[in-house]
Amino acid sequence: MSVKENFENAKAQYEKWGGVSVEDVFQKLKQVPISIHCWQGDDIGGFEETDQELSGGIEVTGNYPGKATTPEELRSDLEKALSLIPGKHKINLHAIYAETDGKFVDRNELEPQHFEKWVNWAKEHGLGLDFNPTLFSHPKAKDGFTLAHPDKEVRDFWIQHCIQSRKIGAYFGEELGQPALTNIWIPDGYKDIPSDRLTPRKRLKESLDEIFAADVDETLNVDAVESKLFGIGSEAYVVGSHEFYMGYALKNNKLCLLDTGHYHPTEMVSNKISAMLLFNDRIALHVSRPVRWDSDHVIILDDELREIGLEIVRNDALDKVMIGLDFFDASINRVAAWTIGTRNMIKSLLYALLMPNDHLKKLQEEGNFTDRLALLEEFKTYPFGAIWDYYCEQMGVPVQEKWLDEVKEYERNVLSKRNS
Numbered sequence: 001m002s003v004k005e006n007f008e009n010a011k012a013q014y015e016k017w018g019g020v021s022v023e024d025v026f027q028k029l030k031q032v033p034i035s036i037h038c039w040q041g042d043d044i045g046g047f048e049e050t051d052q053e054l055s056g057g058i059e060v061t062g063n064y065p066g067k068a069t070t071p072e073e074l075r076s077d078l079e080k081a082l083s084l085i086p087g088k089h090k091i092n093l094h095a096i097y098a099e100t101d102g103k104f105v106d107r108n109e110l111e112p113q114h115f116e117k118w119v120n121w122a123k124e125h126g127l128g129l130d131f132n133p134t135l136f137s138h139p140k141a142k143d144g145f146t147l148a149h150p151d152k153e154v155r156d157f158w159i160q161h162c163i164q165s166r167k168i169g170a171y172f173g174e175e176l177g178q179p180a181l182t183n184i185w186i187p188d189g190y191k192d193i194p195s196d197r198l199t200p201r202k203r204l205k206e207s208l209d210e211i212f213a214a215d216v217d218e219t220l221n222v223d224a225v226e227s228k229l230f231g232i233g234s235e236a237y238v239v240g241s242h243e244f245y246m247g248y249a250l251k252n253n254k255l256c257l258l259d260t261g262h263y264h265p266t267e268m269v270s271n272k273i274s275a276m277l278l279f280n281d282r283i284a285l286h287v288s289r290p291v292r293w294d295s296d297h298v299i300i301l302d303d304e305l306r307e308i309g310l311e312i313v314r315n316d317a318l319d320k321v322m323i324g325l326d327f328f329d330a331s332i333n334r335v336a337a338w339t340i341g342t343r344n345m346i347k348s349l350l351y352a353l354l355m356p357n358d359h360l361k362k363l364q365e366e367g368n369f370t371d372r373l374a375l376l377e378e379f380k381t382y383p384f385g386a387i388w389d390y391y392c393e394q395m396g397v398p399v400q401e402k403w404l405d406e407v408k409e410y411e412r413n414v415l416s417k418r419n420s
């Protein structure tokens with residue numbers, strides 16, 4: 001049977017529930033930009049003139065050959081991945097991906113001009129850009145503290161870097177016609193039990209207040225703050241905990257960013273979305289996959305990823321949850337990693353959009369938990385794949401695993417010729 005014939009059969013099965021028009025679902029799905037993180041392409045190396053070791057308590061493992069070592073290579077790899085992913089998306093940059101024409105420019109002196117090539121590339125490919133100040137892999141972050149550092153001079157350096165970053169985000173927004181999300185994550189924390197949890201948090205609050213006091217047009221740049229439970233070297237205490245940023249974001253009208261790898265293993269971000277959206281206009285996500293710890297594995301279409309999609313759709317929050325990805329696997333082809341992870345995120349949303357969510361909510365309201373469970377389980381074996389395949393065909397990207405042939409060909413012709 002053809003992709004179209006399979007689709008027609010599958011469409012009938014979903015539409016028999018009423019309330020779901022697959023064509024409408026496709027229209028909605030096309031409108032959802034996923035923020036694809038550039039740093040999967042070069043193991044969070046960046047292009048600064050001074051080579052810095054990756055720090056901040058995050059780890060990239062693996063040494064699969066062919067990683068990008070120049071902006072041109074990274075953009076080429078991103079283009080290949082984007083050609084295999086349905087829809088129009090955003091690319092999420094870090095400050096360390098600045099292009100400074102061979103001159104050393106420290107983080108606190110970065111300007112929009114240092115991202116002009118990224119903006120021109122984004123315009124050429126119809127992409128949006130998001131941004132992140134980089135508060136790690138730098139001599140002034142060597143002891144693991146930045147915005148909460150006891151030394152004001154260190155704090156001031158990072159405060160200025162974050163202010164510059166917000167201005168760069170606004171530049172992206174102005175040039176590309178869609179606001180950039182500029183997300184602040186800091187590694188500050190202690191390996192062992194602190195004697196004072198409050199003082200560093202007071203300093204972080206003051207630093208953030210100073211950063212956000214800088215006047216940056218909110219229609220061009222949206223601010224987010226990302227929490228974390230622990231890192232390597234900050235196992236006992238992280239200054240920017242979920243409670244800290246949940247409170248700070250709500251009180252200061254910023255977006256709280258939840259990274260799915262930043263909570264206790266049984267704590268599910270899917271379970272937090274509806275509660276957060278009751279009190280916050282919008283939230284942001286870094287969708288990742290923790291295995292044993294915040295390991296940043298490539299996301300798979302597992303129960304939690306599907307539940308995240310369901311919660312976003314059930315809460316009518318496709319425009320309230322800014323979906324970003326955050327995984328970095330250096331043990332596999334990095335273009336394949338982007339493709340697998342981003343296609344899975346989009347599958348999760350499609351899976352949710354196809355569900356008769358109103359009917360399922362009604363069953364719950366009626367206390368009919370038997371039907372609720374039975375149907376939630378039966379939908380796991382509905383012909384979702386036939387709908388997904390047709391969506392890919394309609395969007396002009398390879399169907400099923402055919403995208404892998406293109407990645408292998410790109411590896412033979414491009415990646416394998418790099419000395420990295």
Ligand SMILES: C[C@H](O)[C@H](O)[C@@H](O)C(=O)CO
Pocket residue numbers: 039044058132185226228259286294326
């Ligand atoms: C590179 C990113 O800023 C980083 O992964 C951050 O988002 C994070 O999740 C740290 O654990």
Ligand SMILES: [Mn+2]
Pocket residue numbers: 226259286326
């Ligand atoms: Mn993250």
